[in-house]
Amino acid sequence: MKKFQIAMPQTIEQVTSILPAEKGTYYLLAGGTDLLGEIKDEIIEPEAVVDLKTIPNLSYIKKENDGVRIGALTTVAELAEDPLIKQDYPGLHEAAISVATPQLRNVGTVGGNLCQRPRCWYYRDSQTECLKKGGAKCFAYRGRNKYHAIFGGGLCYFVHPSDLAPALISLDAEISIATPKKEKTIPLADFFTLPKVNVRQENILNSNEVLKEIKIPPAKAGEKSTYYKFKERGAWDFAVVSAALKANVSRGVFKDIKIVSGGVAPIPWRLEKIEKTIKGKKVTEDLIKKAAREALKDAKPLKENEYKKELLEVILSRAVLSLA
Numbered sequence: 001m002k003k004f005q006i007a008m009p010q011t012i013e014q015v016t017s018i019l020p021a022e023k024g025t026y027y028l029l030a031g032g033t034d035l036l037g038e039i040k041d042e043i044i045e046p047e048a049v050v051d052l053k054t055i056p057n058l059s060y061i062k063k064e065n066d067g068v069r070i071g072a073l074t075t076v077a078e079l080a081e082d083p084l085i086k087q088d089y090p091g092l093h094e095a096a097i098s099v100a101t102p103q104l105r106n107v108g109t110v111g112g113n114l115c116q117r118p119r120c121w122y123y124r125d126s127q128t129e130c131l132k133k134g135g136a137k138c139f140a141y142r143g144r145n146k147y148h149a150i151f152g153g154g155l156c157y158f159v160h161p162s163d164l165a166p167a168l169i170s171l172d173a174e175i176s177i178a179t180p181k182k183e184k185t186i187p188l189a190d191f192f193t194l195p196k197v198n199v200r201q202e203n204i205l206n207s208n209e210v211l212k213e214i215k216i217p218p219a220k221a222g223e224k225s226t227y228y229k230f231k232e233r234g235a236w237d238f239a240v241v242s243a244a245l246k247a248n249v250s251r252g253v254f255k256d257i258k259i260v261s262g263g264v265a266p267i268p269w270r271l272e273k274i275e276k277t278i279k280g281k282k283v284t285e286d287l288i289k290k291a292a293r294e295a296l297k298d299a300k301p302l303k304e305n306e307y308k309k310e311l312l313e314v315i316l317s318r319a320v321l322s323l324a
């Protein structure tokens with residue numbers, strides 16, 4: 001591992017002023033569960049690491065009139081254990097407890113989880129110079145692509161690894177981003193970008209910007225949410241396919257529903273076609289399966305991951321029926 005400098009700022013303003021405006025070799029460090037792995041595996045070679053943990057007051061879960069605010073340095077464990085999150089946003093609680101292991105949840109942060117880098121095995125192999133690392137091609141496209149994207153691919157076919165992202169987007173979360181000028185607030189759904197926008201990064205953050213806070217609107221009366229995650233094994237694992245749902249159901253009729261899937265695309269993938277079919281109806285297993293099959297016609301599986309279509313259909317129908 002090459003030596004690097006470490007900065008320990010006291011304020012977020014110091015962070016945005018330390019970070020260079022051009023993408024380079026400065027990296028933000030939160031819990032380090034992803035970043036340190038990337039450094040040790042020589043996927044990245046930082047010149048400097050800027051530690052966010054030395055900034056006070058970036059870890060909190062606060063209930064306010066306009067919703068719940070979550071500081072970027074809140075750990076995944078704190079989110080998972082919070083009684084308010086459990087009660088008002090069960091889908092987010094389920095997503096949080098599905099992340100990694102207790103040790104990783106104790107250290108990994110919510111901000112780091114949303115900004116974590118792809119798990120694609122070609123990207124994580126230091127000897128492979130794929131598109132994401134400035135190379136000329138995506139090796140997964142014609143190579144081993146069992147875990148890769150069935151939606152939104154093109155150029156690069158990784159899947160976004162975060163469990164929290166689909167759950168938070170299904171809850172209409174917004175995020176605040178600290179910049180060298182004014183703080184900006186955007187829907188979390190607009191944070192993630194497809195490879196065709198910029199194949200080297202997964203979100204809209206400029207190199208001198210920091211994800212500061214996540215805000216979830218108050219849960220409405222009658223609103224339910226859930227998170228279904230299919231893993232290849234019982235122990236810790238990333239989602240092969242997942243589905244986050246928020247719905248308003250009255251006597252089995254879906255007045256409203258939002259579905260965001262994980263593990264299927266380079267960004268959390270909204271399934272609007274299925275939402276439209278279900279909205280206003282009393283859902284049966286047949287209806288949801290038919291809706292899922294229709295929506296899955298848009299999928300473009302690679303050689304080894306056609307199976308994800310069937311998996312998605314199954315977890316979607318289980319998740320929708322559980323809310324019904």
Ligand SMILES: Cc1cc2nc3c(=O)[nH]c(=O)nc-3n(C[C@H](O)[C@H](O)[C@H](O)COP(=O)(O)OP(=O)(O)OC[C@H]3O[C@@H](n4cnc5c(N)ncnc54)[C@H](O)[C@@H]3O)c2cc1C
Nearest residue numbers: 030031032033034035100108109111112113115162163211
């Ligand atoms: C063995 C293992 C299993 C895992 N399993 C899962 C899983 O099942 N589900 C899942 O969702 N995740 C999983 N993860 C990923 C883990 O959840 C995330 O690594 C963790 O939440 C990241 O948080 P962190 O604070 O450690 O991030 P760090 O490692 O510190 O940072 C991760 C990335 O985000 C950037 N970053 C961090 N904070 C900010 C910020 N506030 N603003 C801008 N950029 C920022 C860093 O520069 C870095 O690129 C797993 C990781 C490991 C090692």
